Amino acid sequence: xxxxxxxxxxxxxxxxxxxxxxxxxxxxxxxxxxxxxxxxxxxxxxxxxxxxxxxxxxxxxxxxxxxxxxxxxxxxxxxxxxxxxxxxxxxxxxxxxxxxxxxxxxxxxxxxxxxxxxxxxxxxxxxxxxxxxxxxxxxxxxxxxxxxxxxxxxxxxxxxxxxxxxxxxxxxxxxxxxxxxxxxxxxxxxxxxxxxxxxxxxxxxxxxxxxxxxxxxxxxxxxxxxxxxxxxx
Amino acid sequence: xxxxxxxxxxxxxxxxxxxxxxxxxxxxxxxxxxxxxxxxxxxxxxxxxxxxxxxxxxxxxxxxxxxxxxxxxxxxxxxxxxxxxxxxxxxxxxxxxxxxxxxxxxxxxxxxxxxxxxxxxxxxxxxxxxxxxxxxxxxxxxxxxxxxxxxxxxxxxxxxxxxxxxxxxxxxxxxxxxxxxxxxxxxxxxxxxxxxxxxxxxxxxxxxxxxxxxxxxxxxxxxxxxxxxxxxxxxxxxxxxxxxxxxxxxxxxxxxxxxxxxxxxxxxxxxxxxxxxxxxxxxxxxxxxxxxxxxxxxxxxxxxxxxxxxxxxxxxxxxxxxxxxxxxxxxxxxxxxxxxxxxxxxxxxxxxxxxxxxxxxxxxxxxxxxxxxxxxxxxxxxxxxxxxxxxxxxxxxxxxxxxxxxxxxxxxxxxxxxxxxxxxxxxxxxxxxxxxxxxxxxxxxxxxxxxxxxxxxxxxxxxxxxxxxxxxxxxxxxxxxxxxxxxxxxxxxxxxxxxxxxxxxxxxxxxxxxxxxxxxxxxxxxxxxxxxxxxxxxxxxxxxxxxxxxxxxxxxxxxxxxxxxxxxxxxxxxxxxxxxxxxxxxxx
Numbered sequence: 172x173x174x175x176x177x178x179x180x181x182x183x184x185x186x187x188x189x190x191x192x193x194x195x196x197x198x199x200x201x202x203x204x205x206x207x208x209x210x211x212x213x214x215x216x217x218x219x220x221x222x223x224x225x226x227x228x229x230x231x232x233x234x235x236x237x238x239x240x241x242x243x244x245x246x247x248x249x250x251x252x253x254x255x256x257x258x259x260x261x262x263x264x265x266x267x268x269x270x271x272x273x274x275x276x277x278x279x280x281x282x283x284x285x286x287x288x289x290x291x292x293x294x295x296x297x298x299x300x301x302x303x304x305x306x307x308x309x310x311x312x313x314x315x316x317x318x319x320x321x322x323x324x325x326x327x328x329x330x331x332x333x334x335x336x337x338x339x340x341x342x343x344x345x346x347x348x349x350x351x352x353x354x355x356x357x358x359x360x361x362x363x364x365x366x367x368x369x370x371x372x373x374x375x376x377x378x379x380x381x382x383x384x385x386x387x388x389x390x391x392x393x394x395x396x397x398x399x400x401x402x403x404x
Numbered sequence: 405x406x407x408x409x410x411x412x413x414x415x416x417x418x419x420x421x422x423x424x425x426x427x428x429x430x431x432x433x434x435x436x437x438x439x440x441x442x443x444x445x446x447x448x449x450x451x452x453x454x455x456x457x458x459x460x461x462x463x464x465x466x467x468x469x470x471x472x473x474x475x476x477x478x479x480x481x482x483x484x485x486x487x488x489x490x491x492x493x494x495x496x497x498x499x500x501x502x503x504x505x506x507x508x509x510x511x512x513x514x515x516x517x518x519x520x521x522x523x524x525x526x527x528x529x530x531x532x533x534x535x536x537x538x539x540x541x542x543x544x545x546x547x548x549x550x551x552x553x554x555x556x557x558x559x560x561x562x563x564x565x566x567x568x569x570x571x572x573x574x575x576x577x578x579x580x581x582x583x584x585x586x587x588x589x590x591x592x593x594x595x596x597x598x599x600x601x602x603x604x605x606x607x608x609x610x611x612x613x614x615x616x617x618x619x620x621x622x623x624x625x626x627x628x629x630x631x632x633x634x635x636x637x638x639x640x641x642x643x644x645x646x647x648x649x650x651x652x653x654x655x656x657x658x659x660x661x662x663x664x665x666x667x668x669x670x671x672x673x674x675x676x677x678x679x680x681x682x683x684x685x686x687x688x689x690x691x692x693x694x695x696x697x698x699x700x701x702x703x704x705x706x707x708x709x710x711x712x713x714x715x716x717x718x719x720x721x722x723x724x725x726x727x728x729x730x731x732x733x734x735x736x737x738x739x740x741x742x743x744x745x746x747x748x749x750x751x752x753x754x755x756x757x758x759x760x761x762x763x764x765x766x767x768x769x770x771x772x773x774x775x776x777x778x779x780x781x782x783x784x785x786x787x788x789x790x791x792x793x794x795x796x797x798x799x800x801x802x803x804x805x806x807x808x809x810x811x812x813x814x815x816x817x818x819x820x821x822x823x824x825x826x827x828x829x830x831x832x833x834x835x836x837x838x839x840x841x842x843x844x845x846x847x848x849x850x851x852x853x854x855x856x857x858x859x860x861x862x863x864x865x866x867x868x869x870x871x872x873x874x875x876x877x878x879x880x881x882x883x884x885x886x887x888x889x890x891x892x893x894x895x896x897x898x899x900x901x902x903x904x905x906x907x908x909x910x911x912x913x914x915x916x917x918x919x920x921x922x923x924x925x926x927x928x929x930x931x932x933x934x935x936x937x938x939x940x941x942x943x944x945x946x947x948x949x950x951x952x953x954x955x956x957x958x959x960x961x962x963x964x965x966x967x968x969x970x971x972x973x974x975x976x977x978x979x980x981x982x983x984x985x986x987x988x989x990x991x992x
Contacts, residue, residue: 208426211685216736233519241441241517310440312456313465315487318438363478371435378428379521387736393759
């Protein structure tokens with residue numbers, strides 16, 4: 172292993188993670204510098220709903236595509252979302268596995284295949300998302316350079332992650348070095364971009380769920396045409 | 405940015421945004437990933453396919469841009485990269501007004517469909533409030549807000565008119581049941597229930613007051629209505645003005661407390677219920693010593709506790725139920741109305757989607773008061789119209805006065821054969837009373853005097869369905885045959901066809917204005933002899949009519965009008981100023 176690869180796998184990643192942690196801390200501090208809206212009124216809605224249930228439901232909504240019309244009616248889009256995010260998770264995990272637990276991969280070709288399948292699928296979805304962002308009139312109208320760049324960055328990163336999974340540095344280090352440089356860039360860039368949405372997700376869903384639970388709206392309840400009450404629980 | 409000079413109003417909007425932001429809003433503003441999942445949840449988008457400016461995320465971005473530019477450092481440092489943008493001119497404020505007031509009803513449907521939990525409706529309301537604070541708002545919003553600030557209710561109903569209406573309803577009930585003991589108590593102290601209503605009930609639909617009073621009476625309720633502070637509606641919800649919201653809510657809370665009421669019951673009104681029950685305390689910053697509930701819960705409780713008996717066979721027509729957005733998506737009030745409905749009506753058809761996923765009536769968010777957006781609103785109502793039609797019902801029930809107006813308007817526009825009514829009317833109709841019962845509603849006994857316009861055909865021209873209903877009822881009660889036209893084109897067509905004896909004409913209408921219609925009538929060979937009575941809510945437009953070369957109108961009345969004013973003016977036109985064709989011809 173060359174010194175450059177070692178540097179990108181270790182020092183570069185550590186510095187990038189440190190920068191990300193500092194910026195995230197500042198972001199959260201900034202968020203908490205705003206006052207909290209308070210609900211003084213007594214709760215409304217069904218007796219079995221409350222803020223706590225609302226919060227849990229709100230956090231879990233993303234894993235329950237049947238609860239929201241927007242995900243329920245677009246199963247293909249929802250599947251893309253799931254695979255894309257699994258791909259992101261695996262590509263990040265990879266940046267820890269390779270430097271700190273390489274044996275996990277070298278001893279397990281099945282794991283390599285599974286990770287490659289997901290990251291490869293995420294790459295394809297990244298391409299689809301980029302095309303959608305360019306061609307869909309609604310999405311194009313709202314897209315900023317950051318939106319395009321974030322999708323391109325992740326898609327390119329997936330491509331290098333895909334080839335980096337086997338960790339075959341003996342056969343050439345270019346792919347691995349590029350993957351780790353991209354990972355470091357990704358970590359530093361994320362807090363400044365829309366990719367930081369996962370930082371806000373727990374908070375936005377927490378407050379929305381708390382309010383909707385207090386008001387008896389969450390968990391969503393509906394009656395479908397097929398009959399029968401669906402509680403979305 | 406070429407021009408860095410900022411208008412005073414833009415400066416204030418930016419500055420005040422900082423005081424309005426809270427953590428919930430900031431996460432909503434910062435957390436959007438521009439995924440577009442909200443797009444198809446909005447009725448405006450569905451009715452205007454291909455126009456991205458209606459998409460919730462696009463609309464939200466117009467506010468988000470300002471937030472990012474001034475309150476989020478990524479947007480301050482790299483504005484072009486994240487498309488953040490400041491506000492500079494009053495024209496930009498007008499553009500923002502068009503979006504936050506004219507392209508969104510704050511129905512919150514997109515909020516519950518956002519994977520990130522972005523609550524667009526909440527910060528859209530904030531943006532409305534910011535614009536209102538610098539005087540940028542639709543004219544209707546300004547007028548209604550002014551009425552609510554100055555007169556204490558959003559329809560400008562005067563205290564004496566309110567009390568007179570209650571007295572009138574009390575007399576009707578006493579007469580209907582031949583029972584002088586039936587009362588609508590005013591300012592009675594220490595009652596179990598203080599009943600608050602929507603001024604629309606006083607002005608256009610007093611039947612709902614009588615129906616509620618009837619139910620309270622037969623339930624043996626110890627109740628009262630306040631002489632002041634009785635309006636549970638709150639335009640602060642629509643205008644985004646928290647000060648107005650807090651002030652209106654406090655007025656109601658303080659009156660209830662002063663009366664020693666144990667519970668404040670809110671009549672069927674979506675925004676009124678939400679404003680009073682779920683937002684008023686937050687806007688007003690107050691704790692209250694009494695409970696609050698919707699009259700839907702009250703009526704349901706009476707039936708469950710066997711305090712009133714109902715017979716669902718009295719309501720046999722096929723009905724469906726429309727959920728008010730404010731009730732269902734902001735207060736969780738969607739099961740109780742259905743439970744009540746199933747107890748008082750025998751033929752209920754669910755609407756799809758329903759409950760918190762139901763579509764907006766399109767009249768929400770104060771849209772009914774913003775006449776400049778009427779065409780846009782009615783176009784977007786296509787979605788609701790299709791939803792209603794699919795039920796096959798002949799009656800749509802809703803627990804919201806705003807929805808009554810919105811639905812009535814779209815039903816007329818899309819020519820659906822449906823009626824809109826409320827649960828209180830159904831419960832009243834289903835109420836089993838041992839004494840002789842004559843239901844539904846209030847029938848005014850016809851006297852000889854009431855027949856004074858008998859044989860007269862009057863064409864009523866106005867774009868407000870509520871107003872048409874109101875004056876039609878008054879004229880019909882006085883024996884006239886009323887023909888209704890909701891816009892200028894329809895008025896001309898009906899005038900030609902029906903040859904009325906008199907026409908009442910609104911000046912401010914979407915499409916062909918009242919002035920154009922007036923011109924047309926006055927210059928048309930067949931129609932010029934028909935007398936016209938202008939009835940307008942915009943006295944400032946009076947000169948547009950009187951400065952014209954044509955003959956002036958035979959009558960003129962400012963809105964709001966009373967029954968007395970209307971009848972006197974119409975009588976005067978028929979008796980004194982009645983268009984004598986000869987004199988008219990002479991003038992010409």
